[in-house]
Amino acid sequence: MRLRFRFRTIPFLAMLALVTLGVMLGNWQVRRAAEKTALQARLTQRAALPPLVLDGKPLDPATAEYRRVAVTGEFVGDWPLFLDNRPLAGRTGFILLMPFRIADTGAVVLVERGWLPRDPAVHDRVPHVATPAGRTTIAGVAVLRPARVMELGAAPPLKPGAIVQNADPATFAQASGLAVLPVVVEQTSADAPAAAAGEPIRNWPAPAVDVDRHKGYAFQWYALAAMAFLFFVMTGFRSGTKQAG
Known part of the structure; x- marks a missing residue:
């Protein structure tokens, strides 16, 4: 045949x-x-690399991304933002985002101070956390923006004390009128004075670098x-x- x-x-x-x-x-x-x-x-x-000192001068965000940084100044206490839908260990909560005015300059940098739990009884109640008064030095890691979450519809305008899904330096600068550096600091140092009860939890996830997973998916598609x-x-x-x- x-x-x-x-x-x-x-x-x-x-x-x-x-x-x-x-x-x-x-x-x-x-x-x-x-x-x-x-x-x-x-x-x-x-x-x-040694920590990069943020002194308010112009900054290349691509060069600063993922660098350890240090900055001296004081928090702008009347402009907190609460990033919503940030669970941690099975609990719902917020990331507290605040501007930090750099000493002896007019520039500010946004600081992710850490995670705070949501009040289960009142959905839209924001947690209270003490803000260090006066000049202080904080350490952290520079990122381009806080981790983003899915957002349905148009984002509401930023305003002090607002609960929002996402924020970044550009939109914050537009809403606040402040001169904002083009990076965000994930704070790793403890607040001064010594940490008190209710201080935000600083458990920042590392960027995903699961190379093998992508290689496995590539093999499956080629197959x-x-x-x-x-x-x-x-x-x-x-x-x-x-x-x-």
Whole structure:
């Protein structure tokens, strides 16, 4: 019995679509793995650098990102923001975001002071936390913006004491009229004086650098493309065999 291949248009188009999809998504996962590899190298390199002192001068955010930083000044106590939908260890809560005026300058930098629990009895009640008075020095890590969460609809305008989903230096500068540096500091140092009850929890997650996961997804997408092609070829020969019999 002679094998013959019978070309069929619809199965060919379906195979072509699956192969194209598999290759495109596989390539995308390969690029994501390369980005995460570069991110891991950047994190390692910048963790070894001495702390960057924020003095209010113009700052390149790309250079400062993930650097350990130190800044001296005082908190602007009348402009807190509470970032909503930030769970921790199974509890709902907020990230307290406050501007910090840099000493002897007119510039401010946004500081994520830490996580605070939500009052389970009153959904929109914001927690009270003491703000260090006077000049103080804080340490932390510079990021471009607080971690974002899904937000449905238009974001409400920022105002002091507001509960919001997301915020960043640019939108805060527009709302407050303050001169804001283009980075945010995830505070790691304790408040001064010594930490008291109710101080925010500072348990910042490290940036995700799960390179192996992206490589695994890439393999799966490439495998899908290969299987679609092989299935088209094998069923085409099978059809030809039946037709010849």
